[in-house]
Amino acid sequence: MIEVARLTKRYGRKLAVDDVGFTVRPGRVTGFLGPNGAGKSTTLRLLLGLDHPDGGTALIGGRRYRDLRHPLRTVGALLDGAGPVPERRGVDHLAWIAQSNRIPRRRVREVLDLVGLTGAAGQRVKGYSLGMGQRLGIAAALLGDPEVLVLDEPVNGLDPDGIRWVRDLLREYAASGRTVLLSSHLMAETAGTADDAIVIAGGRIVAHGSLDDISAGHESLESAFFALTGDRRGLGGRGGRGGRGEW
Amino acid sequence: MTAAPTGVPDTGGIRLTDLVRAELTKIRTLPATWIVLALTLAADTLLALPAATDVVRIAGSGGRTAAITQFGTVLLAPVYAFVAVPVFAAGGEYRGGQVRVSLLAAPDRNRFFLAKLLAVLGILTVAAILVVLPGHLTRRALGGADVAEATGGLSAEVTAYLLLGLVAYGFAMLVRTVVTPLAVLVVLPVLVSPLLRGLSPEVTRLLPHEATLSFLGMPEGPHLALDRPVGLSVVVAWAVTFVGAAWAVTLRRDG
Ligand SMILES: Nc1ncnc2c1ncn2[C@@H]1O[C@H](COP(=O)(O)OP(=O)(O)OP(=O)(O)O)[C@@H](O)[C@H]1O
Ligand SMILES: [Mg+2]
Numbered sequence: 001m002i003e004v005a006r007l008t009k010r011y012g013r014k015l016a017v018d019d020v021g022f023t024v025r026p027g028r029v030t031g032f033l034g035p036n037g038a039g040k041s042t043t044l045r046l047l048l049g050l051d052h053p054d055g056g057t058a059l060i061g062g063r064r065y066r067d068l069r070h071p072l073r074t075v076g077a078l079l080d081g082a083g084p085v086p087e088r089r090g091v092d093h094l095a096w097i098a099q100s101n102r103i104p105r106r107r108v109r110e111v112l113d114l115v116g117l118t119g120a121a122g123q124r125v126k127g128y129s130l131g132m133g134q135r136l137g138i139a140a141a142l143l144g145d146p147e148v149l150v151l152d153e154p155v156n157g158l159d160p161d162g163i164r165w166v167r168d169l170l171r172e173y174a175a176s177g178r179t180v181l182l183s184s185h186l187m188a189e190t191a192g193t194a195d196d197a198i199v200i201a202g203g204r205i206v207a208h209g210s211l212d213d214i215s216a217g218h219e220s221l222e223s224a225f226f227a228l229t230g231d232r233r234g235l236g237g238r239g240g241r242g243g244r245g246e247w
Numbered sequence: 248m249t250a251a252p253t254g255v256p257d258t259g260g261i262r263l264t265d266l267v268r269a270e271l272t273k274i275r276t277l278p279a280t281w282i283v284l285a286l287t288l289a290a291d292t293l294l295a296l297p298a299a300t301d302v303v304r305i306a307g308s309g310g311r312t313a314a315i316t317q318f319g320t321v322l323l324a325p326v327y328a329f330v331a332v333p334v335f336a337a338g339g340e341y342r343g344g345q346v347r348v349s350l351l352a353a354p355d356r357n358r359f360f361l362a363k364l365l366a367v368l369g370i371l372t373v374a375a376i377l378v379v380l381p382g383h384l385t386r387r388a389l390g391g392a393d394v395a396e397a398t399g400g401l402s403a404e405v406t407a408y409l410l411l412g413l414v415a416y417g418f419a420m421l422v423r424t425v426v427t428p429l430a431v432l433v434v435l436p437v438l439v440s441p442l443l444r445g446l447s448p449e450v451t452r453l454l455p456h457e458a459t460l461s462f463l464g465m466p467e468g469p470h471l472a473l474d475r476p477v478g479l480s481v482v483v484a485w486a487v488t489f490v491g492a493a494w495a496v497t498l499r500r501d502g
Pocket of ligand 2: 041042080152
């Protein structure tokens, strides 16, 4: 269970996350949707203690991320701008992560196998394709077999096969009673994966509920998305407060 | 929520030693570490030959020549390859965004910094002995104990490598790059010190490189000399300052 309340983050004068609140329930896949610059990655960084909020709280299983006793066994995360040193071999990247949280070494082989990187494990990461890098990131998130998955645009760079694999993995994960939160700006993809959605635009939550509720009255999730976010584009938004008619 | 979910058995809380092991793996699996160590070892050993046998003389002032052992800067030069090991260990965190992965794995910034520092200390100590020893033995074998003693003795040399390595490490954690600390540490003795020593030898001899030379008993001239214990204290102060500042800043940074 993820509980976010009144979360606010300012970069200079820019309000990147503005009074954001939502809960993510276990047993379901929750999509975190919004246009570029809406504040998705910032919210996820705040949730994982990689950025300091100006206000509000973000809890995972009732605790701040920084207070977790077993961070990687509790939460698996894939984040923008969090990855391996390019000169390191893929397997070594996973090896140190596993050691840091006392995850058995055999688990490194398991997740490499799971994401289909066994053959490339001994290669330096700088030789990886975009999709291979993404698979390595997902492998790192899965290392601790965590209770909660937080993935920032996990299908970015993946081929159709990879996308389907991620979808099946996340559905299975949620079906086993665990919590899955994934950000995306791909509506069609999210519609096929998520049960619930949180829509953010200009730093504010504009909709939160089951996919059916959100798409109700619209042709598709995509048209609902445009209707919800059309006047609150994150890019060029003014402090995230730009309501309709303000400019 | 239970801390240990299915599949991966919970083996108790995470210990500092787990984090130190992970940091050791990071350093060990970075190709730069091995390249740098090989370079340092080669440079140290090669410089020991002329130092021990006095074959090579360096042109000194007034047309006189001097034995290479009198030029501490030359003998200490390999340390500036050596310090690239901790610099890469620190700067590597900021390549590819590894630091975010590190902080996800070890969200307690104090533990993260402490674990990394302990790993760097361990690697520096072992590596310093390994790279310094062959050169030291060469000097001893070819030039006798006098020459070996003249360059400070093995433990002093290892201490010098360790302390300058810590200065470089703290510096790199502070500025989050590899290039700046290496450039500054090399430019200081090569360019700044020759200019500054004419103006103010009192200040110049307190620079890390010059203080280290004093500590090793081979200052570059009497006006730059400090007593050996004083030289040691000055270098220790530099190391504590840089590492302390890096620690303080790491606590306040988020990732
Ligand atoms: N470190 C930072 N410094 C300054 N501004 C930032 C920083 N990080 C994010 N921002 C700003 O905060 C806003 C939200 O950015 P964020 O990366 O969270 O968006 P996003 O929803 O993840 O977008 P995308 O879909 O493009 O990944 C943007 O306007 C961005 O410019
Ligand atoms: Mg983003």
